[in-house]
Amino acid sequence: MDAGSPEVLKMINVVLRLSARDLVHADLVSCGWAGSEHHLAGVAEQLERVRSGEVDYLAVCPATDIPVAKGGVDYRVKKGVGTLWQLAVHPALQSCGIGTFLVEAAELRIRSRGLRQAELGVEEGNPRARALYERLGYVAYDRQPDSWDEQAPDGSLRRYETMCTLMRKELT
Template identity: 65%
Template sequence: MLLGVTTEDDTTVILPVGVRDLLPRDLPMCGWSGSATHLRSVERQLARAAEGEVEYLAVCTPVDLPVAIGGIDYQVSEGAGTLWQLAVLPALQGRGLGTLLVRAAEERVLHRGLRRAQLAVEEDNPRARALYERLGYVAYGRAPDSWDEEGPDGSIRRHETVCVLMRKAL
């Protein structure tokens, strides 16, 4: 895929991007995706990837910089791959990277012999929900979710939300 980026002087730069497995060495370059607590969680997920329970993908630029990341958990629901922790570098949102990431994840799910992908999106994230709907995901329920977030001062606070549950037949 080609990514177009417009500079401050209105010059458009076109960069090819590709999808590969996220690696532990990538984590220092993924601070944009969440807090230090989040990155420690991603690091734990990479250990699960080594066991085949999950896959974690990265969309990367030609200099191997991750600009979108996300996981697929095969342990959540029998017969489905559960997409989660999907994130795109904020400055590059709306340029097709989320679509590329989700489609690559769906291909991985199919490669595992599964015919359904599912995900949860926070109710207060209509932009992400619209993307998933454009890609064929259908809402089938709601569920509470929560996780710990690390603040700038190092304090930990609990984030609680409600998510829309979505799925897609592949």
């Protein structure tokens, strides 16, 4: 473009073919976008629970088979319910429908176990996530404090405390 011509912006549509599969230990090296080393060590511990059937832990991947989203379903939190937790989408790919794909894949896993209810907690300071869950049919029913250890930039651990809105969805 020369300095005298009007700037032309082109809309580019990119189509990602996504699949959902089990997250495996080997995936964790490419999931640094999801959290600190401490968080990923916790995910590794949760992957051990997959073997016993207590949880499902999913990876959403494009054709490269490298996870761009991850999240778990815990079947032990509440009897007869699949509880979604640790849902995350690569920051550069948020608002592209990948979170919807992840939640729907998790709901499919819940249904495949014969369960008809999904629940999750969303931090009250995360209105974008709550809007997604509401759009997908989740309804708020309570509030609950939550906390976990977080790794600070200096490598030390600190306690993170937050308030979560509890949401549920009847699966059909």
